[in-house]
Amino acid sequence: MKAIAIQQKPGGVQLVWTDAPDPVCGAEDVLLAVKATAVNRADLLQARGLYPPPPGDSDILGLEAAGEIIAVGEKVTAWGLGDRVCALTPGGGYAARAAIPQEWLIPLPANWSYAEGAAVPEVWLTADTNLFQEGGLTRGETVLIHAGASGVGTAAIQLACEMGARTAVTAGSTAKRDVCRGLGATISVDYRSENFREAILEQTNRNGVDLVLDCIGGPYLEDHIRLLRPYGRLINIGLLGGASGALDMAAVLMKSLTLKGTRMRARSRKAKGRATQQFRDRFWPLLVAGKLRPIIDRIVPITEADAAHALVKANRNIGKVILEVAPD
Ligand SMILES: NC(=O)c1ccc[n+]([C@@H]2O[C@H](COP(=O)([O-])OP(=O)(O)OC[C@H]3O[C@@H](n4cnc5c(N)ncnc54)[C@H](OP(=O)(O)O)[C@@H]3O)[C@@H](O)[C@H]2O)c1
Incomplete structure (x- = not known):
């Protein structure tokens, strides 16, 4: 698949959309064809080597994603192929595919874009x-x-x-x-x-x-x-x-x-599942109904991740900067 790699360049790093190994989908995970992800401050630090992922997490950037389920682990029963979802990720959102624990998933309504979905989880x-x-x-x-x-x-x-x-x-x-x-x-x-x-x-x-x-x-x-x-x-x-x-x-x-x-990233799989469920029960219906709304500053192709990071670093965004992922 394709994913963002962090490459060294004189005076800093460069985010490059290039070949990467496919993620491994566990028995209780789903595999997502990522359609959109979003920039978080943690990504800026991680890209500079200042915020390494917790052991076991993907070393690809990206703490959230929205997309379509293209495979499910053998113990997954509540989700199926073609489901449109958004979720926190265990890293790996800046990629064409991401493996995500089933209990972190949030179903996207038909009238929501993937960009809107990617603006929510983190x-x-x-x-x-x-x-x-x-x-x-x-x-x-x-x-x-x-x-x-x-x-x-x-x-x-x-x-x-x-x-x-x-x-x-x-x-x-x-x-x-x-x-x-x-x-x-x-x-x-x-x-x-x-x-x-x-x-x-x-x-x-x-x-x-x-x-x-x-x-x-x-x-x-x-x-x-x-x-x-x-x-x-x-x-x-x-x-x-x-x-x-x-x-x-x-x-x-x-x-x-x-x-x-507190750090979301440091929470256990179970704790993130619990946080997702609480949010789905209490507030997600209000977002779906349009009473609350994700604020999106702009949507850019993931191939322009470098420029997106520069924009966030310069404090120029209002709300989320979304990275759109073209089909692999
Ligand atoms: N612990 C966690 O679990 C967790 C999870 C997600 C995010 N976060 C943290 O939450 C914060 C917001 O994240 P985000 O992704 O929503 O940020 P964001 O959209 O990138 O916005 C951050 C904003 O903070 C303001 N800012 C930057 N430096 C500042 C400073 N020195 N003093 C005062 N304001 C400053 C800037 O707005 P102004 O133009 O108004 O200055 C900037 O646009 C970040 O610190 C991030 O690391 C923590």
């Missing part, structure tokens, strides 16, 4: 698990979501609003803030021109927030601890700003705060 499951299972967000609470116009951010805003939470976001441009407000964010701060902590305190009657969905990390740690209300939760999912920061343990203790880091 960021919607990340938003769902971290807002609700890890972050315990409940109706009436306030959540701060950084990178509001990112793939994760656009999903998280919609999920939080759907569950009756008040949503504050940061974003780096007027266009991005507009999109966030359009999705339901009530407070939006341009962190480049304003102090986000002060802006949010001001707009919450100095009450702060109950939950922070944090993809920035160290440099914001002090601000987050100050912003969190008693029994607040800080859920870290990324380190876009860096790893180290100052932690006021007295505030953690006195406000009974919870600090947690």
Whole structure:
């Protein structure tokens, strides 16, 4: 089959669509003819050798895919040839074919494109698990979501609003803030021109927030601890700003705060299956009905994966950048 290979070039790496061995479909897996996949920040790091796949996962890039089932393992009964699905992948999404655990699959409705399907698994499951299972967000609470116009951010805003939470976001441009407000964010701060902590305190009657969905990390740690209300939760999912920061343990203790880091990729097969099922039960019907929607920045051929990575690295996307895969 064809797949993206990471090749060294002077001063960096190059993503090249080239021949690769076919994936092995296990007894409880399906083999997907991949029609679309999507860029995630983890792919950018992995391409640079900074985020190797967990042992046993494919070393081909790509954490999600949408496509058609072309083979099933001997123990698979719930899925059949020709089924249109999207799913997290154990790596290997940037390829013509991918082997995927059956319990990770999400059925695509007939009126959904593969590009729309590929925009869902990684960021919607990340938003769902971290807002609700890890972050315990409940109706009436306030959540701060950084990178509001990112793939994760656009999903998280919609999920939080759907569950009756008040949503504050940061974003780096007027266009991005507009999109966030359009999705339901009530407070939006341009962190480049304003102090986000002060802006949010001001707009919450100095009450702060109950939950922070944090993809920035160290440099914001002090601000987050100050912003969190008693029994607040800080859920870290990324380190876009860096790893180290100052932690006021007295505030953690006195406000009974919870600090947690989570990674979708590090979850076990079973845990990802559970997360998928919860999402399918609770929120997937709302996406299918059009009440919630994946936000797609653009769709490009997978042969242009290099340019797609450059765009995401430069923070120019609003929502997901989709890579379309032509038939092998
Ligand atoms: N832990 C997990 O399981 C998991 C899973 C998926 C994603 N993630 C993480 O979630 C985050 C969002 O992922 P994504 O794929 O949705 O991202 P994305 O669509 O690529 O958007 C990321 C956005 O973050 C903002 N940003 C970048 N550097 C920043 C900085 N130093 N300070 C503040 N904002 C910054 C930029 O928007 P502005 O123009 O607004 O600055 C950028 O467009 C990433 O950190 C990713 O690694 C974690």
